[in-house]
Amino acid sequence: MQRIETDICVIGAGSGGLSVAAGAVQMGARVVLIEADEMGGDCLNTGCVPSKALIAAAKAAEAQRRGFRGIAAVAPEVDFGAVKDHVAAVIDEIAPVDSQERFEGLGATVIRAFARFTGPREIQAGDTVVRARRFVIATGSRALVPPIQGVETVPYLTNETIFALRERPEHLIVIGGGPIGMEMAQAHRRLGCEVTVIEGAKVLGREDPELAAVVIEALQAEEITLVEGQPVVRLSGDKGAVEVTLGDGRHIKGSHLLLAVGRKVAVDGMNLEAAGVAYSPKGITVDARLRSTNRRVYAVGDVAGGLQFTQVAAWHAGIVIRQAVLGLPAKADPRALSRATYTDPELAQAGLTEAEARKLHGDAVTVVRAEFAHNDRALAEGKGHGLVKVMVVRGRPVGASIVGPQAGELIGVWALAISSKLKMSAIAAMVAPYPTLGEVSKRAAGAYFSPKLFDSPTLKRLVRFVQRWVP
Known part of the structure; x- marks a missing residue:
C-alpha cells in the first residue's frame, strides 16, 4: 500500500475540483487530485459542453427552417449521427485542458480511483492512502432517477446517456x-x-x-x-x-x-462518517466558508448542497483557495450569483428575482424594465421579443432578469453590478457601442432615472431658471 502526505487532497475532477487543484498547485501547495471517472466531470462530458454543442446544431437547423426576409426558408437535412459527431468533437477539443496529463504537468499527483475516507485526515483510493492537511470534496452530482412505478423496467435516457x-x-x-x-x-x-x-x-x-x-x-x-x-x-x-x-x-x-x-449529490460510498463529515440528501453540510463539520474538509459545487451550476463550483473553488491555500478569510454569499437557460430565447438571472426581492425588501423595491422591441440591433436581426427587468433598492440593483437574444451574455453586466454593489448610475453612464444588444441594459438603467428627470416639477423650474438667467 502506497502512502502519500500532501497539503491539499481534492476529490473529484469536475469544474470545482479542477479549479481548486490548478490554483493550489500553481501557488506552491502540494496537491493530490483523485478522480474515479472521467476527467472534466459532468460539465465537460455529459452536461454543459455537449448540451451547448447540440443546441448550436439545432439552432443552425432552425435558421434554415425559418429563413429571413428575402431569404427563402428550406427544410433542413439533419444527419443526427453527424450532429453527435460534432458534440463529441467539441468535447475532445476541450478535454486536454481538463486532462490528467495537464494536471500532472502542473505538478499535481493524479490518482484515478474511488476515494473513501478511513479517518478524519486520511482517504484510501485504490492502493494508495493519502494523508492531507485539508480535503476538498468536489464529487458533484448525478442525474436523479425518480421512484416512479415501472422505471426499473423501462428504457430511459438521462443527461449522462x-x-x-x-x-x-x-x-x-x-x-x-x-x-x-x-x-x-x-x-x-x-x-x-x-x-x-x-x-x-x-x-x-x-x-x-x-x-x-x-x-x-x-x-x-x-x-x-x-x-x-x-x-x-x-x-x-x-x-x-x-x-x-x-x-x-x-x-x-x-x-x-x-x-x-x-440531480442527486454524489456522496455514496465515501464513508463520510469516518471523517466526521455530516451530510444529508441535499449534500454535505457546510457553513458560509464552505467548511464541513470536519474543519479540515471543505465541499464545493453541487455536493455542497446549493445551486447546481458550473459557475457556482468555480466560484466556490476561489473561496476555498483563499482559505486553504492563502490563509485568508472568505465566505460564500449567493445573492450575486447568475445563471442562464439556453433555450431560444435565452433566459438569464442575476441576484434576486422580483418575487424574491419583494419578499426581502418589501416596498423598498423599484422595478424597471426595458424591451428588446426598442433595441435597434435586436430589431435589425428580427429578435425584438423579450425584456430586461431590474430590481433596485436605494439606487442599487439587487436582481436582474433577462429573456431574449443572448440573455446569458447580457446578464454579465448585472452580475458585476450586483456583486460589486454598483449604483444604477454606473450602468446608466456606461457608453455602449451602437448598435448592440448590450444597450438594452443601459436603457433599463436609464428607466430608473427617467421619472426623476422628466416628471419632476422642481427640476423643470430649475431648467427654466437656468435657461432664463444663466448666460
Missing part, C-alpha cells in the same frame, strides 16, 4: 420542465423530433413567471407539447415504444424517454 444516442428519436418524452429538460426539448424538436414535456408543477417554475412565459410561448410556437401540473404515476413499454401514465389517467406514448427531474 442522451448525448451518445445516434439515432434520432421519433417522439421524445421529457419528464421535467426545468432548464435541462427545456433545453433538450427544444434542441431535439429543432433536429426533427416530436417532443412532449411533462412537468408535475410549472415549467421553468423557479424563474420569474413573466419572463418564463416568453420562453414557454416560443416553445409552444415550435409545436413542443407542454403538460403541466400532472404527476407521472407509471411508466411502461420497451425500446422504441414507451408509455407514460399521468395522474389524471392520460397516457402519452413515445419512442424515447428522457428523465430530467433533478
Whole structure:
C-alpha cells in the first residue's frame, strides 16, 4: 500500500475540483487530485459542453427552417449521427485542458480511483492512502432517477446517456420542465423530433413567471407539447415504444424517454462518517466558508448542497483557495450569483428575482424594465421579443432578469453590478457601442432615472431658471 502526505487532497475532477487543484498547485501547495471517472466531470462530458454543442446544431437547423426576409426558408437535412459527431468533437477539443496529463504537468499527483475516507485526515483510493492537511470534496452530482412505478423496467435516457444516442428519436418524452429538460426539448424538436414535456408543477417554475412565459410561448410556437401540473404515476413499454401514465389517467406514448427531474449529490460510498463529515440528501453540510463539520474538509459545487451550476463550483473553488491555500478569510454569499437557460430565447438571472426581492425588501423595491422591441440591433436581426427587468433598492440593483437574444451574455453586466454593489448610475453612464444588444441594459438603467428627470416639477423650474438667467 502506497502512502502519500500532501497539503491539499481534492476529490473529484469536475469544474470545482479542477479549479481548486490548478490554483493550489500553481501557488506552491502540494496537491493530490483523485478522480474515479472521467476527467472534466459532468460539465465537460455529459452536461454543459455537449448540451451547448447540440443546441448550436439545432439552432443552425432552425435558421434554415425559418429563413429571413428575402431569404427563402428550406427544410433542413439533419444527419443526427453527424450532429453527435460534432458534440463529441467539441468535447475532445476541450478535454486536454481538463486532462490528467495537464494536471500532472502542473505538478499535481493524479490518482484515478474511488476515494473513501478511513479517518478524519486520511482517504484510501485504490492502493494508495493519502494523508492531507485539508480535503476538498468536489464529487458533484448525478442525474436523479425518480421512484416512479415501472422505471426499473423501462428504457430511459438521462443527461449522462442522451448525448451518445445516434439515432434520432421519433417522439421524445421529457419528464421535467426545468432548464435541462427545456433545453433538450427544444434542441431535439429543432433536429426533427416530436417532443412532449411533462412537468408535475410549472415549467421553468423557479424563474420569474413573466419572463418564463416568453420562453414557454416560443416553445409552444415550435409545436413542443407542454403538460403541466400532472404527476407521472407509471411508466411502461420497451425500446422504441414507451408509455407514460399521468395522474389524471392520460397516457402519452413515445419512442424515447428522457428523465430530467433533478440531480442527486454524489456522496455514496465515501464513508463520510469516518471523517466526521455530516451530510444529508441535499449534500454535505457546510457553513458560509464552505467548511464541513470536519474543519479540515471543505465541499464545493453541487455536493455542497446549493445551486447546481458550473459557475457556482468555480466560484466556490476561489473561496476555498483563499482559505486553504492563502490563509485568508472568505465566505460564500449567493445573492450575486447568475445563471442562464439556453433555450431560444435565452433566459438569464442575476441576484434576486422580483418575487424574491419583494419578499426581502418589501416596498423598498423599484422595478424597471426595458424591451428588446426598442433595441435597434435586436430589431435589425428580427429578435425584438423579450425584456430586461431590474430590481433596485436605494439606487442599487439587487436582481436582474433577462429573456431574449443572448440573455446569458447580457446578464454579465448585472452580475458585476450586483456583486460589486454598483449604483444604477454606473450602468446608466456606461457608453455602449451602437448598435448592440448590450444597450438594452443601459436603457433599463436609464428607466430608473427617467421619472426623476422628466416628471419632476422642481427640476423643470430649475431648467427654466437656468435657461432664463444663466448666460
